[in-house]
Amino acid sequence: MLSQIVRPMVRTQLRLLANSQATRATLVNTIAQWLGFLGVEARVTHLDAASNQIQVSLTVGKPEACDPHDWQQILKNLHQGKAEVPPVGAGMELSAQQRSKLVRLLAYVIQVGNPHEPISWDALHPQLMLLGFDDDTLMGIRSALKIPQDLDMLMEGLEPDLAAIALPKAVSIALLDRQVNPSEDKALAILLDSMKLS
Template identity: 60%
Template sequence: MLSQIVRPLVRTQIRLLANSQATRSTLISTITQWLSYLGVYAVVTQLNASSNKIQVSLTVGKPDSCDSSDWQQILNNLERNSETSCASKLSYEEMTPKQQSKLQRLLAYIIQVGDPENAVNWDILYPQLRSIDLDEYMLAGIKSALKVPQSLDQLIEGIDPDLAAIALPFAVSIAFLDRRVNPHEDRTLTALFNAMK
């Protein structure tokens, strides 16, 4: 997964902070630098150490890759009162059987294209999928869906944004299981991202 790839960088930053004579300014710089890698412009407005934790307040500007209309919609959503803005997104349990099936088939597809030359070894794959918080019901559906070839175009056609939003983080985690993203996986992740718009 991506977290395993960047851990050495994180450890380096931690050692830098531990040995710095200017820990506050170094941490502020580190936070803004790491967010800038994601195209996010952020300013640290407050930083305190309390109860064995570091509390950080940020002011964040529109990310480089964010469409202006999407950014404005985010701001509008945040300005609404808390009752309307706290509506939760669709959860796996709330999905219809058809949506659950599509999610299972999407995740099976990204597994299939991750190594298209080799058959999937479920005994090796199963614990990896469990590690990214896929429940047993979803895993059973994925295992079943792996038995037949899947078509990205058919899976993406008519997919609703909520389902794409649920699928994308799982798909990213699955794509990074082997610490690389091939062109087929990239196409799938891009299609899911675009379906969220």
């Protein structure tokens, strides 16, 4: 399922980049997001357009699958110092209605991720912060988690561009526990289909 999601998601995100008023900030966030799907924590430290290419410099954190001892040895071997990381922009502007729908969609993915367990915000909040959600989005998700979200209602009138923004974030949330259950898979598939309507 994820392989079917990634290619069209990348194509749509590239189209959104071409139409974005904040192309640099959006591309910085998108690159970090793409690497995040692989379990790699990355920050863009330099981004520039040269000739027919985009030059990108990254600061990369320890991949989740990497043993801490191995990672320390890699750092020691590279003799690499700490790099200054510029602040990352907020990316695309969403209307209040779009932001509301986005946070409710993300809350739904969280709710169906482990439907038989109560959601602990204290445990969830740090994980969402690591995924790069801003404070407004985090508070919106927290509020939306207080009531059960309905997928059919959320998908009603969903704009393709909003689906394209929601999909990678929903994938990141679904993969927090390293597995995608049928309910999460259904939500991701519907977001993908909605995104393709553009």
